[in-house]
Amino acid sequence: MGAAATLVARLRGVLAGYFEFDRPRNVAIACVMVALLYGLVSLALGQDRNWDLRNYHLYNAYAWLNDRLSHDLAAAQLQSYFTPLLDVPYFWMATRWSAPSAGFVLGAFHGLAFAGAAAVAWRVLEHHPRRSRLAPLLALAGCAGAAFLSGLGNTMGDNATAVPVLAAIFLLLPQSGSDRANPLPRILLAGVLLGAAVGLKLTNAPYAVGMGMAVMAFPPTRMSRLKAVVLLAGGALASFLVVAGPWFWSVWETFGNPLFPQFNAGFRAPLAQPISVADSKWGPQGWAEALAWPLLFTVDPDRVSNSPLPQVIWAALYLVGLGRLGWLLLRRWRRPSSPPVVANPALGFLLVFVPVSFVAWMLVFGIYRYLVVLELLAPLLLWLGLKPVFPRAARYVVLGCVSVSLLGWNTWGHAGWGERGFSVQVPELRGPEATTTVALVGGAPMAWMVPFLPGEFAFVSLASNFPESPAYVARVREMMVDRGGDNYAIIPAAVDKRVARMRRIDSILASLGMSGGAGDCGTLNWLIERAGFDAQVARVPTGGGDACRLEVPPARRLDLVAENLALANNAEQAVRGYGMRLDVEGCRVYEAYIGGDALPYQWCPLELAGAP
Template sequence: MRPRRKEILLIGSLGVLFSAVWAVSIGQDLGWDLRNYQYYSVYAWLHNRITYHIAPGQRQNWLNPLVYVPHYLLIQHAPSLIATAIFGAIAGLNFVLVYLLTRCVVSKGRYGMAVAISLLSASVGVADPVFVEVLGGISSDIIISIFVLAGLLALCQSHRPEINSRARSVGYGLCGLFLGMACGLKLTAFVYIVGLTLTLVVLAPVLQFGHRRFAVYAMGGIFGFLLTGGYWSWFLWDQYSNPIFPYFNSVFQSPWAAPESLRDDRFLPQTVEAAISYPFQWFVGLHTTNENQFYDARFALLAVLLPMVLLALASDRVARRRNALEGRSYEQPLVGRDHFWLIVLFFLTSYVVWIVVFAIQHYLIPASLISGLVLLLTLDRLFATTASKVAVFTSLALFSMVWGKSFPSQRLPYHKDWFGVELTPAVSEPNTLFVMLGDVPDSYVVPFLPDSDRFVRISGNFPLQPRTGLRQMAREIINQHTGPIRSLTSGTLGSFDRLQLDRFGLDLSETGCGTFRSRIDQFTSCPLALRPPPPILAVDPRSQMILWNAPDETIARVYVQKDSDPKVLYAEGSQGDEQETWIVPGHRFVFELVGWDGAREGPLIATATIDEQGNVSSQTFGGGTVPAPDEQAPGRSGDK
């Protein structure tokens, strides 16, 4: 029985209202992702600052900001409590979609029973501990899940018995459209595209999923992706030669970043046994796939019940024949065959893809939301009577909701200003270049500083690597800046931060440091002074010194030739300075600095020659001339 219009309106209103109230009760979100990139990325996109600043949001700086635009606008223009309520109401659409999906596939039984088990199914879904953890916050995962569920609902709706062939094809197109839109907004949603596509291929003979419907489904997916992610992918390709920059740059080889995949593999299981144990670890509160602790019984129940139902279905035909021969009645299941296999296989394949590729709990939210429905489907095949199915499902559903527990972090009381940034005069001077340090999420402060300021992050989870376009761009910005240069951090400077400052030729003066606060962080900003660049290659017969600094920390070799003797290797390394008593007038010396990658030598970088009279001439081959030592500005050459 199809849901009535008044029923949809009532359930939808209750679901959205309940989620809004629940979100408000948790508190205002000031989580890591919001402070690191979610707020800043929209600001940078809308104010044309993506390529003006360098990586304030670390490696997440270049994720598609479109999904966060509503959150940004509400934070900017609405009181924090109202914004949180709206965030919660949007998340409540997931409850409505799971309810409608359950009502769509439950084709047998009384109307009241269908409504009750659909409510339970949706309630089990939104009781997902990680869903609750991000409820009312700025999370893309609970937005992506809306599109995934909408696609699954469109597909299941098209496989109802009363739907004709043409309408069924339209359902496939809508399904592809919604999943494509999800993937365009956040690429991690490809887990569900792969899961559903594999499911459709496996079930092609049963679902009559032929070439034409595959084409409609694929075209819908492509159009959906282009609609939400096409522009952003083109922008990244145009600017950085990588449509998903900086990720998987080992494949795209963009010159702007190091050839790394930047894959987050912190939670991936190391063995098959570990992967199988994950649901049971979640049951006892071991958060093997999430930063915060949580308890979740649903996947442990399904890990036991799904193998049981597959075994039961394997012997189902034999049982049916025996019952028919003996004249026994066989009660029809609540959910039809097509819907059963479609949802169960989609759930299983998506879960397998997820645990192989990511194993990050937030990315599992769309599958978690249908866990109650999958639980119902397994019990529908395991128990013979409707009464027993409903009774066991109700018991397990209630147990799952009671057992599940989340521990939301970084929630604060509501305030008239979401971030509460309070600037001081020291950091409010226009045309300041801020060099951001550390891996603490603090890009959210950028929009509160003067528009003429510029920001370059040189450390964090995306340190600017040598011989990359972003590294070179950062160096040029720092060297050419005419206004004040200051550090900016909300954490403690580590040894790597200081090393990065040294590599960029910056000295930090702790005597002129100042602090300012937001609601959750204290920022420190200190003056930075640009040191004169050290020589690439220089020798001085008077002090008998040789100094070398390979460009941008490249590895190099130094060769020396005395008079007409053969050229010999003198030293190798990025930087060095040595005093040698044999560098004296009366002999001719030729020093060469040659690039070296550890396997073979590269181009000649620089030469320095001393004639018999002690006159020095130097030359670089990458552009420009190296002055003689007495013309060079003093500066550190770095560690040998």
């Protein structure tokens, strides 16, 4: 024990030394170590299989690379027309490299957010005697937030675009000696990074509002507020147009709305209903909720996320902020003649940027994972808010907030690593591929399969989340008639999740040498009896003799035939409204996998039956 304790102490000392930002070498090593750590964590989590990936992240990249904007019609539902550039790197990696390699690179890139958060903390703590230790520790605390952890190693893009946003913040923060340095290059570069982040993912727009207001309040020295904002906006606009402009122009030319189908109430593109935004269920309901929103969504995480992301840091930061604001107002009331002085302009910048960006997010989006940039900076602000009043408690409050997120760690879905990241069994056809139209029926995310099916197919969505207009229905029917071939529908197939769970447990037990080789199942029987598993043990032949496997008892197994028939009948009812008929008896089940997870689908003949 003494030798082990000594080794742990030495290792801790070495790591602590690297996380002391007192020399450039340590900074570089710490940033690389954190990136590699998050790459390894991404590997441990498994293959990304979140809803958005299955719906549009793979499809949008594939469609953009293969010029399918007018070939398909809303194959990935409403999300088919989101800017696709952010999805291209992962698609390229996932279709050329091994799936774990792509997952590791994605997680490591997300780990670069640590460098951005640490750089911001370094600048804000410029005059603090212990900033070389505090900056990396507070950055690590930010990288342990609920939103950041939930998106680690996945394709949603919130963590990925946080990297350029944090870099832009760092460039804009006022710094010592800025009266001698020319701030123009920094502002322009910050604008370029900000515009690229918004162009890649429009949900970063609230940060543009926050940065503009913060620059107006705390501009670099030797430069007027207006000039600084104009330079920032000019760089951001130019970058945005380069990154997203060609895509929006193509969508405008094709459909008559660059943001199609969102905000169609103004553009009136004929193929979509005149909606404003796609999803308005998030966010506070009324001013009373808005004023207490950080407290409300901390108590009830479902108000801001489909998947609960436990956290308490926003409630803590909100209460500390209110307390400090009340104290400042009281002091101002007692001494009305003393002008407010901001001793630390970099901190002042954040104190404008964070609340303005938060309010913009709350009013426009309200989905928690879009708040990841502010979450990365929240521990820094919380520590700064508590330290002057409760110097000993500050670190423990931050640590407690981090612990809540770590203990409640939740993700958007991962699968076990498979031989390939994605695989889809190609169905049998009656006619040529070039004349085949395939309808993805229902709201389930199925467009991820499109890149692995024949490229000659034309894909459309029916009865999905796309706000279809009568012209949309007419276009779908027109496509089917003009192509002149056979039409098919893809609908989900049932999966017995209990069987899949047993297979995962089997895999773990086999790796521990508990598969009961040579037909000896006693150990496994003893284990499931003690654990209370709803399972039975069966001997199955293998290449090296019999082995023992867990199985779901027959009475508990899902009737896949009946479930698939029910799914097909539901789809048949849905397509009737389009003047179509789905051949339920002709449906066939084909295999498809994301990593080690089976996501089979049904391939059903589809016919035009008359006017809708």
